Amino acid sequence: MGRETTVHELLALVTGRSPAILLGPRRAGKTWLLEHMSHRLSEAGYTVRYESLQGRPPRSADELALLLEPALATSTPRGSSPGDKLLRELGRRSRAKALRHVYLLDEVGALERGDETLFPWLRELGQRHAALVLAGSHWDWVRIIRRANEVCPGSSFGNDFTPVVLEPIPQEEARRFLTEAVPGLVPDRVADWLLELCGEWPFYLQAMGHALYFAREAGNLKPFNDKAALAELYDQRLLVGRSAVFEDRLREFPESVRKLLFTHRERRPEFHALPPEERTLLVDTGLCTESGRWLTDRPFFDWLRRRAEALDP
Structure with missing residues (x-):
């Protein structure tokens, strides 16, 4: 939905053998994009592995290799490294001019x-x-980059990855989604209100499309x-009903960023008027661009x- 430009950019990086990092807030559509990429690349003949690392953090190259290719657990000789074995196997495949694994x-x-x-292993894998x-x-x-520098001082991990940053989709694409996803559900005027x-x-x-669908099913046409009335539905079904999503996003930020956001909750401050350390944190957390x-x-x-x-005394 409105992400074809991003898909083309990612496909170009994959076929051009350039490692990429897809960046965006929680619920920005990153997982959907990766799954869509998996489908497109598989159809093109690539061997594709999609893995979510949530809940199973690898601590070493060997642990990550086993997550990517579970068969290594039984095929790797005792005393050998699954990570090294995977790199050797992929190297042989590359020398045979086969399509790359993704x-x-x-x-x-x-x-x-x-x-x-x-x-270093992940960098070699992608390079x-x-x-x-x-x-x-x-x-x-x-x-992640900080951790790489902690455990490998002087590491250039991250320099080889091309960032692809997710933004909101174009307004016309958003309007088309609202008015066409369920034909006849959202009139143009209501779509404009929703986008506002x-x-x-x-x-x-x-989320709001679902809220409108169930409102109509319940006979609530207000x-x-x-x-x-639409603003009230937005308040109840998105801000309250999906509060856990926002909680997760807020919890991710360091305490100093949460404090800054709470302090300036009524009006976001002028970026360049903030102290340098606060500007750095806002950029690092994706809340502001470098500009x-x-x-x-x-x-x-x-x-x-x-x-x-609600938290104010």
Whole structure:
């Protein structure tokens, strides 16, 4: 949905043998994109492995190799390294001019506990032996690079990865999704109201589309005819009903960033007026670009304001 440009960019990086890191907030559509990529590349003849690292963080190169290729657990000779064996096998495949293996690794924040073997191995995998696409939040990626430098001082891990940053989808694509996903459900006027309320992130559009569908099924037509009633539905079904999603996003940020967001909950501050350390954190967490533009995400900031007010003494 509105991501074809990003798909083409990722496919070009895969076929051009350039490792990529797909960056975006939670629920930005990263998993959907990786699964779509897996389907497209498999159809093109590539051997594709999609793996989510959530809940099973690999600490070493060998542990990651076993996650990527479980058969190595039985095929690797005792006393040998599964990671080394996988690189040798992929190297032979590459010399035979076969299509490269493609590894799509989701939730890469799990690499934060990797040891000194993991990051050089992953770099070699992506540089020489396989096409590699990682996916995670901006803060995930910052923490991973820091960890690589902790366990491998002077490491250049991360320099070889091309960042692909997810943004909201184009407005016309968002409007088309709202008006065409369920024909006849969302009139053009209501679609415009929704885009004003929640912007163009696909997750919010899907959540509000579902909310409107169930409202109509229940005989509640007010959100289709009254902007204030639609705003109330947005409040209840997105800000309250999906509160756990926003909680997860907020929990990811360091305490200093949460404090800054709560302090400026009514109005986001001018980026260049902030101290350098705060500007750095906002960029590292993906809340601001390096040029100082704040993340476009009205629902998150609406929810944050309510959350901060609820916590006030």
